[in-house]
Amino acid sequence: MITSxxxxxxxxxxxxxxxxxxxxxxxxxxxxxxxxNAHQLCREIGVDYRTMLHHIKVLVDNQLITSEEKRYGEMxxxxxxxxxxxxxxxxxxxxxxxxxx
Numbered sequence: 502m503i504t505s506x507x508x509x510x511x512x513x514x515x516x517x518x519x520x521x522x523x524x525x526x527x528x529x530x531x532x533x534x535x536x537x538n539a540h541q542l543c544r545e546i547g548v549d550y551r552t553m554l555h556h557i558k559v560l561v562d563n564q565l566i567t568s569e570e571k572r573y574g575e576m577x578x579x580x581x582x583x584x585x586x587x588x589x590x591x592x593x594x595x596x597x598x599x600x601x602x
Contacts, residue, residue, distance in 0.1 A: 508582065509589050515563050516593055524548060525556050526594055529579065532566060533587070536576040 516522040527546050531537055537545070543553045557577065560566040565583045568575040583590065 505586070505589075508586055511563055512565075512586070512590060512593055515559060515565065516590075517597055519559075521552075521556055521559070522597075524552075525560060526597070528556055528560065529565065529583070529590065530594075532577060532579050536578050538574050538576050540574075542577075 516526050524546060528542055531542065531545055539550065539553050539557060542557075543550055546553070548556075557566070560577075561568075564580050566577045567580050568577050
């Protein structure tokens with residue numbers, strides 16, 4: 502089980518310390534509203550499909566988002582772990598500035 506402090510460090514790394522963190526913040530922000538598939542996220546964020554797959558992989562590998570089925574057109578959702586730490590996610594976004602949304 503991942504501790505809350507360790508999870509905060511992970512979120513800082515994924516969203517602030519690595520290139521593409523702004524796009525990952527936008528992905529999570531969209532997924533807070535409703536599930537999306539990779540193509541829908543591409544349209545909403547304005548990146549190419551390959552770039553989107555990279556961001557999705559980073560988020561899935563770090564247990565921030567998940568999908569129900571592993572198939573073409575799969576829909577992505579926030580994990581329960583990230584849902585429980587939404588206030589920390591919002592704090593990170595606010596510290597980085599609202600231009601990442």
